Amino acid sequence: MKSIGETTREHTGESTGREAGRHLAVPEAAADLRAGRILLLYDDIYPNTVMLCLPAQFARPDNLQTLLQIAQQPLSLVLSGERLDALRLTETTLAEQSGYDGQTADHYAACIRALLHPMTHRGDFTLSGDLQIVRPRPGGILQHRGFAEAALDLMSIAGLEAGAVLSPTSIYTMDPDAFEALNHLASQWQINLLSITTLQRYRREHRVSLVTETSLPTPEATFQLLHFQEIETGEPYLVLTLGDIRESRHNPPLLRLHSSCTTGDIFGSQRCDCQAQMHSALHQIAQEGRGIFLYLPQEGRGIGLSGKLQAYVLQEQGYDTLDANEQLGYPIDARNYEIALEILQVMGITAVRLLTNNPDKIQALRAAGISVESVPLQTTPTPSNLRYLQTKQQRFGHMLFSLQGIE
Numbered sequence: 001m002k003s004i005g006e007t008t009r010e011h012t013g014e015s016t017g018r019e020a021g022r023h024l025a026v027p028e029a030a031a032d033l034r035a036g037r038i039l040l041l042y043d044d045i046y047p048n049t050v051m052l053c054l055p056a057q058f059a060r061p062d063n064l065q066t067l068l069q070i071a072q073q074p075l076s077l078v079l080s081g082e083r084l085d086a087l088r089l090t091e092t093t094l095a096e097q098s099g100y101d102g103q104t105a106d107h108y109a110a111c112i113r114a115l116l117h118p119m120t121h122r123g124d125f126t127l128s129g130d131l132q133i134v135r136p137r138p139g140g141i142l143q144h145r146g147f148a149e150a151a152l153d154l155m156s157i158a159g160l161e162a163g164a165v166l167s168p169t170s171i172y173t174m175d176p177d178a179f180e181a182l183n184h185l186a187s188q189w190q191i192n193l194l195s196i197t198t199l200q201r202y203r204r205e206h207r208v209s210l211v212t213e214t215s216l217p218t219p220e221a222t223f224q225l226l227h228f229q230e231i232e233t234g235e236p237y238l239v240l241t242l243g244d245i246r247e248s249r250h251n252p253p254l255l256r257l258h259s260s261c262t263t264g265d266i267f268g269s270q271r272c273d274c275q276a277q278m279h280s281a282l283h284q285i286a287q288e289g290r291g292i293f294l295y296l297p298q299e300g301r302g303i304g305l306s307g308k309l310q311a312y313v314l315q316e317q318g319y320d321t322l323d324a325n326e327q328l329g330y331p332i333d334a335r336n337y338e339i340a341l342e343i344l345q346v347m348g349i350t351a352v353r354l355l356t357n358n359p360d361k362i363q364a365l366r367a368a369g370i371s372v373e374s375v376p377l378q379t380t381p382t383p384s385n386l387r388y389l390q391t392k393q394q395r396f397g398h399m400l401f402s403l404q405g406i407e
């Protein structure tokens, strides 16, 4: 008789049909969770209990009843450290303040819903009852091989709220008939399975996951919108694509790597030329009917909105954009393009025509083996952004031909 570990190491992790009770790859497991389905998590190397996992945001009396029926044990709720700190909760058991009537699915559902609700405060609960609150260790499954860490990593990969309901089954992976019992449980309840090793490998190999794909009609064109999410931080990376962008090697598509600029992109700030660059890039992609626009959460060249706005105050006192960053103790440019590169790799892009004036971006892509032809993205200088553009040209090395002849 094979142990769970032996059997799953033989297993490819790939799957064919959509029938339940299968061993899944991580993106499939994430899709199951997004569909509100329960997942069976098991450790295929270290002895442990097999765990049922449900996204907390989908917890309802009916699916909690299913968990209680399968496991016949009290439920646990994993919340992020940040959420538990906000609720001022340590690992403890608790019940809803009013209406507690024992271990029922209705009670659990109300309690979980309340704990997830952003307006819930510490005073709304009394500390009694049988919902076990679990705080995952920082760093997720890469730091600690536990179910709580696995569950919250999975929620982030799936783009779901950072909360998961866990319920231990009576199957223990050291039992001689564990594998048969696990498969029997999975097919009896139509639940798919995911091993901790599969998840850990995915986390080692990926920093972002593709959460949603939808379409986005804009004045320029109707783009395909891909929402990638950084697993560790939850930061969004939005990709607009147009046309067939595969086959990049022989016919490289236009690519814009656009660093977010709230003041420019949203309000049209004239301190910089970000919005003009954004519109120009989208327009050029639309004109060609083909290309990629990647919106990177790198506000203020990576120092964040607060830092950038403080830098603006210094610029009003005479500092240029580079010296203002340094004066505040920030690097002059805190960006890197590692996640953008991972996204391009996931999308199968090996050659691009990069819309930029920034030699660092060209260098970052070439260093990663992407063939890059640079396409200037020049805007017409305005009185408000001329000094900013001149600083970029003279001190950051940007290739800004539009400034030639302007004093």
Ligand SMILES: Nc1nc2c(ncn2[C@@H]2O[C@H](COP(=O)(O)OP(=O)(O)OP(=O)(O)O)[C@@H](O)[C@H]2O)c(=O)[nH]1
Residues within 6 Å of the ligand: 257, 258, 259, 260, 261, 262, 272, 273, 274, 277, 298, 299, 300, 301, 302, 303, 307, 308, 311, 312, 321, 325, 355, 356, 357, 358, 361, 377, 392, 398
């Ligand atoms: N710290 C800081 N960031 C700024 C300032 N003005 C714009 N930014 C940020 O700079 C980034 C845009 O960078 P740019 O230097 O305009 O352009 P680039 O992305 O380096 O290069 P291009 O591809 O040629 O556009 C965005 O993240 C903006 O929020 C500023 O004065 N200070």
Ligand SMILES: [Zn+2]
Residues within 6 Å of the ligand: 261, 263, 264, 265, 272, 273, 274, 275
């Ligand atoms: Zn800007």
